[in-house]
Amino acid sequence: MANYLVVGGAGYIGSHMVRTLLDAGHDVTVLDDISRGHAASVPAELLVRGDLGDRALLDELFTQRRFDCVMHFAAFAQVGESVQEPLAYYRNNTSRAVELLDAMKHAGIDRFIFSSTAATYGEPVRLPIDEDHPTVPTNPYGRSKRFLEQVLDDCEQAWGLRSVRLRYFNAAGAHPSGEIGEDHSPESHLVPLLLQVALGQRKDIAIFGTDWDTRDGTCIRDYVHICDLAKAHMLASEHLAAGGGTRTFNLGCEEGTSVREMIDVARKVTGHPIPSVDSARRAGDPARLVASSARIRSELGWAPEFDTPEWIVRTAWRWHRSHPQGYATS
Ligand SMILES: NC(=O)c1ccc[n+]([C@@H]2O[C@H](COP(=O)([O-])OP(=O)(O)OC[C@H]3O[C@@H](n4cnc5c(N)ncnc54)[C@H](O)[C@@H]3O)[C@@H](O)[C@H]2O)c1
Structure with a gap:
C-alpha cells in the first residue's frame, strides 16, 4: 500500500x-x-x-x-x-x-x-x-x-x-454509487448541462454549429x-x-460522440424531451477532437470499461437526480 x-x-x-x-x-x-x-x-x-x-x-x-x-x-x-x-x-x-x-x-x-x-x-x-x-x-x-x-x-x-x-x-460521468459527481460553477460541460435541462434548471441546450463537416453536422468530442x-x-x-x-x-476512448448523439442519449436515459436550439458556431471550436489512446493501452494495459455514452449519462444522471443542487443538496 x-x-x-x-x-x-x-x-x-x-x-x-x-x-x-x-x-x-x-x-x-x-x-x-x-x-x-x-x-x-x-x-x-x-x-x-x-x-x-x-x-x-x-x-x-x-x-x-x-x-x-x-x-x-x-x-x-x-x-x-x-x-x-x-x-x-x-x-x-x-x-x-x-x-x-x-x-x-x-x-x-x-x-x-x-x-x-x-x-x-x-x-x-x-x-x-x-x-x-x-x-x-x-x-x-x-x-x-x-x-x-x-x-x-x-x-x-x-x-x-x-x-x-x-x-x-x-x-x-459520475461514480456508480451516485454519491459523488460533477458540480462546477459555472458549468460548461455538455453532459451536466443536458441533465440540468432534464431537471428543469435550464430551458434548453444550445448546439453551437450544425453545419460542421461531421456525420450529423454537430461537433464530435471524445468522452471518457x-x-x-x-x-x-x-x-x-x-x-x-x-x-x-x-x-x-x-x-480518450477513440470513439467520438456528436453533440446531437449525446442529446439523444440524454433524452433516452432521462425520459425528458430536452429541447435544443441551433446556434452559431463558437470561435475556436474544432469540428472533431478524438484521441488515440493506443499508447496507454499497449504500454500500461489500460482498457476503458465504461466507455459508452449511455453509461456516462446513466451514472451522471444518478448523481444529478439525487443531488439537483450538486453538493449543496446535502
Ligand atoms: N474536466 C475535464 O474534462 C478535464 C479535461 C482535461 C483536463 N482536465 C484537468 O483535470 C484537472 C481536474 O479537473 P476537474 O474538472 O476535476 O476540475 P475541478 O475544478 O473540479 O477541480 C480542481 C480542484 O483543484 C482545486 N484547486 C484549484 N486551484 C488550487 C490551488 N491553487 N490550491 C489548491 N487547490 C486548488 C479546486 O478547489 C478544485 O477542487 C484540472 O487540472 C484540469 O485542467 C479536466
Missing part, C-alpha cells in the same frame, strides 16, 4: 481518484483550497485546506508525512476564462505547481502524476490525435498546462523527477468515463512505483 498526496482532490476528477485510491486500500491526503471544489466530496479527516503554492504549508506537510507519489489535479480549467484572465491561469496552473515541485524536490519525492489536457495540442492537424501530434495550444489554459509539462522535462533532467502526464479529452480516468492513474502510479520512466499518455 502506498501513501498519496492528491492535490485538487476535492474537485470533480480528484474526488473520484480519492475514492478509487481509498477503495484500493491506500493512504490518502487531499490538499485543496476549495476555490473550485467541494469539501463534502472527500472524507473530512483527509482534507488539508490550503493553496498548492503555499510553500510553508507544503514543507510542513512533507515533513509530517512521507508520500510515495503526488497526483496533481488542481488547476483552473475554463478556456474562456483563461482568455479573459491569462495571468490567473499562469499563476495557478504553472507558477503554483512549480512551488509544489520544488517542495517535492526538497522532500525527496520523485513520482508525479499530472492532469494534462487535450488543449495542449491546439487545432488538430490529423485525427485521431496521438501523443506525437504537434503541441500548439491556442489559449492560455492549454499553454499553462503545456508549460508545466516542459517544466517536468527539465526537472527530470536536473534531479530525476519521474512523471506521467495524462492528457484527458472530455471527462464525464471518470472511473476509467481514475483507473488510468492507478496504472500510471504502478508504472512509476515499478521504476518506470516519464511518459505522456492520451486518455
Whole structure:
C-alpha cells in the first residue's frame, strides 16, 4: 500500500481518484483550497485546506508525512476564462505547481502524476490525435498546462523527477454509487448541462454549429468515463512505483460522440424531451477532437470499461437526480 498526496482532490476528477485510491486500500491526503471544489466530496479527516503554492504549508506537510507519489489535479480549467484572465491561469496552473515541485524536490519525492489536457495540442492537424501530434495550444489554459509539462522535462533532467502526464479529452460521468459527481460553477460541460435541462434548471441546450463537416453536422468530442480516468492513474502510479520512466499518455476512448448523439442519449436515459436550439458556431471550436489512446493501452494495459455514452449519462444522471443542487443538496 502506498501513501498519496492528491492535490485538487476535492474537485470533480480528484474526488473520484480519492475514492478509487481509498477503495484500493491506500493512504490518502487531499490538499485543496476549495476555490473550485467541494469539501463534502472527500472524507473530512483527509482534507488539508490550503493553496498548492503555499510553500510553508507544503514543507510542513512533507515533513509530517512521507508520500510515495503526488497526483496533481488542481488547476483552473475554463478556456474562456483563461482568455479573459491569462495571468490567473499562469499563476495557478504553472507558477503554483512549480512551488509544489520544488517542495517535492526538497522532500525527496520523485513520482508525479499530472492532469494534462487535450488543449495542449491546439487545432488538430490529423485525427485521431496521438501523443506525437504537434503541441500548439491556442489559449492560455492549454499553454499553462503545456508549460508545466516542459517544466517536468527539465526537472527530470536536473534531479530525476519521474512523471506521467495524462492528457484527458472530455471527462464525464459520475461514480456508480451516485454519491459523488460533477458540480462546477459555472458549468460548461455538455453532459451536466443536458441533465440540468432534464431537471428543469435550464430551458434548453444550445448546439453551437450544425453545419460542421461531421456525420450529423454537430461537433464530435471524445468522452471518457471518470472511473476509467481514475483507473488510468492507478496504472500510471504502478508504472512509476515499478521504476518506470516519464511518459505522456492520451486518455480518450477513440470513439467520438456528436453533440446531437449525446442529446439523444440524454433524452433516452432521462425520459425528458430536452429541447435544443441551433446556434452559431463558437470561435475556436474544432469540428472533431478524438484521441488515440493506443499508447496507454499497449504500454500500461489500460482498457476503458465504461466507455459508452449511455453509461456516462446513466451514472451522471444518478448523481444529478439525487443531488439537483450538486453538493449543496446535502
Ligand atoms: N474536466 C475535464 O474534462 C478535464 C479535461 C482535461 C483536463 N482536465 C484537468 O483535470 C484537472 C481536474 O479537473 P476537474 O474538472 O476535476 O476540475 P475541478 O475544478 O473540479 O477541480 C480542481 C480542484 O483543484 C482545486 N484547486 C484549484 N486551484 C488550487 C490551488 N491553487 N490550491 C489548491 N487547490 C486548488 C479546486 O478547489 C478544485 O477542487 C484540472 O487540472 C484540469 O485542467 C479536466
